[in-house]
Amino acid sequence: xxxxxxxxxxxxxxxxxxxxxxxxxxxxxxxxxxxxxxxxxxxxxxxxxxxxxxxxxxxxxxxxxxxxxxxxxxxxxxxxxxxxxxxxxxxxxxxxxxxxxxxxxxxxxxxxxxxxxxxxxxxxxxxxxxxxxxxxxxxxxxxxxxxxxxxxxxxxxxxxxxxxxxxxxxxxxxxxxxxxxxxxxxxxxxxxxxxxxxxxxxxxxxxxxxxxxxxxxxxx
Amino acid sequence: xxxxxxxxxxxxxxxxxxxxxxxxxxxxxxxxxxxxxxxxxxxxxxxxxxxxxxxxxxxxxxxxxxxxxxxxxxxxxxxxxxxxxxxxxxxxxxxxxxxxxxxxxxxxxxxxxxxxxxxxxxxxxxxxxxxxxxxxxxxxxxxxxxxxxxxxxxxxxxxxxxxxxxxxxxxxxxxxxxxxxxxxxxxxxxxxxxxxxxxxxxxxxxxxxxxxxxxxxxxxxxxxxxxxxxxxxxxxxxxxxxxxxxxxxxxxxxxxxxxxxxxxxxxxxxxxxxxxxxxxxxxxxxxxxxxxxxxxxxxxxxxxxxxxxxxxxxxxxxxxxxxxxxxxxxxxxxxxxxxxxxxxxxxxxxxxxxxxxxxxxxxxxxxxxxxxxxxxxxxxxxxxxxxxxxxxxxxxxxxxxxxxxxxxxxxxxxxxxxxxxxxxxxxxxxxxxxxxxxxxxxxxxxxxxxxxxxxxxxxxxxxxxxxxxxxxxxxxxxxxxx
Numbered sequence: 001x002x003x004x005x006x007x008x009x010x011x012x013x014x015x016x017x018x019x020x021x022x023x024x025x026x027x028x029x030x031x032x033x034x035x036x037x038x039x040x041x042x043x044x045x046x047x048x049x050x051x052x053x054x055x056x057x058x059x060x061x062x063x064x065x066x067x068x069x070x071x072x073x074x075x076x077x078x079x080x081x082x083x084x085x086x087x088x089x090x091x092x093x094x095x096x097x098x099x100x101x102x103x104x105x106x107x108x109x110x111x112x113x114x115x116x117x118x119x120x121x122x123x124x125x126x127x128x129x130x131x132x133x134x135x136x137x138x139x140x141x142x143x144x145x146x147x148x149x150x151x152x153x154x155x156x157x158x159x160x161x162x163x164x165x166x167x168x169x170x171x172x173x174x175x176x177x178x179x180x181x182x183x184x185x186x187x188x189x190x191x192x193x194x195x196x197x198x199x200x201x202x203x204x205x206x207x208x209x210x211x212x213x214x215x216x217x218x219x220x
Numbered sequence: 221x222x223x224x225x226x227x228x229x230x231x232x233x234x235x236x237x238x239x240x241x242x243x244x245x246x247x248x249x250x251x252x253x254x255x256x257x258x259x260x261x262x263x264x265x266x267x268x269x270x271x272x273x274x275x276x277x278x279x280x281x282x283x284x285x286x287x288x289x290x291x292x293x294x295x296x297x298x299x300x301x302x303x304x305x306x307x308x309x310x311x312x313x314x315x316x317x318x319x320x321x322x323x324x325x326x327x328x329x330x331x332x333x334x335x336x337x338x339x340x341x342x343x344x345x346x347x348x349x350x351x352x353x354x355x356x357x358x359x360x361x362x363x364x365x366x367x368x369x370x371x372x373x374x375x376x377x378x379x380x381x382x383x384x385x386x387x388x389x390x391x392x393x394x395x396x397x398x399x400x401x402x403x404x405x406x407x408x409x410x411x412x413x414x415x416x417x418x419x420x421x422x423x424x425x426x427x428x429x430x431x432x433x434x435x436x437x438x439x440x441x442x443x444x445x446x447x448x449x450x451x452x453x454x455x456x457x458x459x460x461x462x463x464x465x466x467x468x469x470x471x472x473x474x475x476x477x478x479x480x481x482x483x484x485x486x487x488x489x490x491x492x493x494x495x496x497x498x499x500x501x502x503x504x505x506x507x508x509x510x511x512x513x514x515x516x517x518x519x520x521x522x523x524x525x526x527x528x529x530x531x532x533x534x535x536x537x538x539x540x541x542x543x544x545x546x547x548x549x550x551x552x553x554x555x556x557x558x559x560x561x562x563x564x565x566x567x568x569x570x571x572x573x574x575x576x577x578x579x580x581x582x583x584x585x586x587x588x589x590x591x592x593x594x595x596x597x598x599x600x601x602x603x604x605x606x607x608x609x610x611x612x613x614x615x616x617x618x619x620x621x622x623x624x625x626x627x628x629x630x631x632x633x634x635x636x637x638x639x640x641x642x643x644x645x646x647x648x649x650x651x652x653x654x655x656x657x658x659x660x661x662x663x664x665x666x667x668x669x670x671x672x673x674x675x676x677x678x679x680x681x682x683x684x685x686x687x688x689x690x691x692x693x694x695x696x697x698x699x700x701x702x
Binding site for chain 1: 347377381384385388389391392395396398399402406407408409411412425427428430431
């Protein structure tokens with residue numbers, strides 16, 4: 001089991017966690033989008049490798065979606081949107097980068113502590129994959145929480161979804177429906193987000209979500 | 221009955237799908253509203269056929285004792301809401317809050333939402349369940365933001381972000397369930413089919429099931445609106461069109477809770493896994509007490525009833541957490557009653573805010589004088605939702621309290637306290653908007669009272685008399701939930 005196949009998939013999912021951590025300290029929109037593109041590429045490779053070692057051709061489709069759609073189409077579209085709308089290039093974060101990174105490392109440790117003991121029955125590959133996937137999910141959540149900017153939150157959400165796809169691909173033989181639906185949901189989600197970004201822009205001349213907070217219905 | 225169970229099952233799904241496609245291209249809003257009503261009526265009829273003929277469960281869809289009543293309830297409230305919506309939107313169009321283009325979109329989305337909810341209820345596949353809940357979430361996000369005001373965009377954005385995070389956690393839980401099932405049931409679709417999962421659940425790895433349930437509880441719990449994951453709910457209710465508030469409170473929260481209960485059954489089937497009841501009791505009580513306290517400080521009438529929905533979802537979750545034949549019976553009953561009452565209240569509130577031109581509680585006074593029918597309808601609704609006899613909610617709350625006293629007297633204290641606090645808040649506010657001198661700014665109202673009073677009549681009848689068939693059937697479902 002601990003052959004080359006294991007090592008490579010380990011390397012790829014480990015890099016995904018690393019890139020998730022990198023997403024946390026980006027303070028410019030364009031570099032954030034670039035790092036996200038790398039995130040998606042690594043996800044595509046990881047899923048593709050899983051397809052190879054599990055002998056599950058349908059996973060190649062998922063890998064292709066990750067590579068084409070998430071690594072290429074979405075970042076390009078968001079880049080264009082940022083430029084066209086003239087959004088502030090800097091990302092405001094809620095807390096400083098230092099505490100965020102420390103917290104992120106804590107989350108990775110937490111997911112390893114949580115996942116490894118409960119999956120003792122599963123094979124080593126699934127176990128580690130799942131622990132990594134949970135880390136990516138939690139780091140995605142953290143990225144969403146610490147960003148004030150709508151685009152930043154969306155990127156956080158997409159990296160979270162990447163973690164889910166990693167988990168789904170690692171779960172051997174999981175039926176196709178789920179992978180496709182996840183990919184599809186990202187598509188829908190993006191359309192929604194696109195509409196929202198435009199609407200938000202129309203109304204406030206900003207996509208900084210903290211500006212929206214002023215409009216919370218209940219202030220007198 | 222001439223149609224087969226399979227045909228009826230497919231019908232419940234395909235009618236909304238076709239209607240959505242048709243509504244997307246119909247330009248006239250009157251025709252659109254009529255088609256909307258017609259489609260929901262047809263769906264209701266088809267769903268009723270499922271009571272008599274039941275298809276064998278497949279890998280994807282199933283009809284059993286548990287979901288059949290929710291399907292009927294769902295299609296029924298969808299039908300009455302579409303009638304209400306038809307009278308509601310003409311006013312929105314007249315005041316220019318919605319344009320004909322958006323109305324077309326609204327009608328199509330309404331049907332997509334019905335499709336998604338029916339699919340979530342009928343699904344026998346945990347992956348399919350998840351997809352359906354996700355689609356339902358996305359359509360409601362779009363509908364909440366439909367007015368395109370600053371407030372509604374803020375509400376939709378918040379709902380979208382929190383809803384997606386919840387949905388993502390639920391998917392992780394779903395994957396973990398599959399992983400728990402795989403060593404026992406092998407790879408493939410069988411390991412995601414709910415009926416097969418329950419049959420084999422006893423031999424699953426309990427640790428993995430426990431972890432999965434935590435994720436599922438947090439994920440779908442967000443959709444149920446359990447505190448502290450409820451933040452999206454009041455905003456989404458207050459800022460969207462009122463028919464959507466009625467559907468959200470009356471149906472979508474129920475559907476999410478239903479999905480959660482399916483997983484509860486799965487966990488109960490495994491003796492070594494943790495008892496899901498304890499977690500549900502905790503979250504239920506937190507939601508109840510929190511929402512009851514928050515009811516006092518509401519200034520917006522729709523927001524207030526949204527908090528009341530959180531309160532009631534808390535009560536229902538608590539009841540199912542207690543478990544046992546009596547508490548689960550009460551939980552099911554409460555689910556039905558809350559759904560009917562809360563949607564009735566939103567029907568009334570929708571017309572009230574149109575007549576008064578505001579949702580601010582302070583600006584709504586003396587409704588029973590200025591709009592007697594509407595005012596008294598709302599009063600009856602509030603009396604019912606506050607849990608006063610002779611309405612059905614009194615019955616179900618009474619059952620929940622007595623069964624709690626019998627088994628866990630200590631837990632009954634926060635439960636009763638929460639109920640009383642919520643009761644006080646509702647009665648206090650009701651006196652403000654229902655009685656006294658009418659507030660000056662008020663227009664005439666072109667309301668259709670039929671849906672409102674039909675719901676209230678059902679709740680009243682259920683509080684006075686439940687047919688034996690219904691009772692025995694509620695009992696069998698309660699036994700199934702455990």
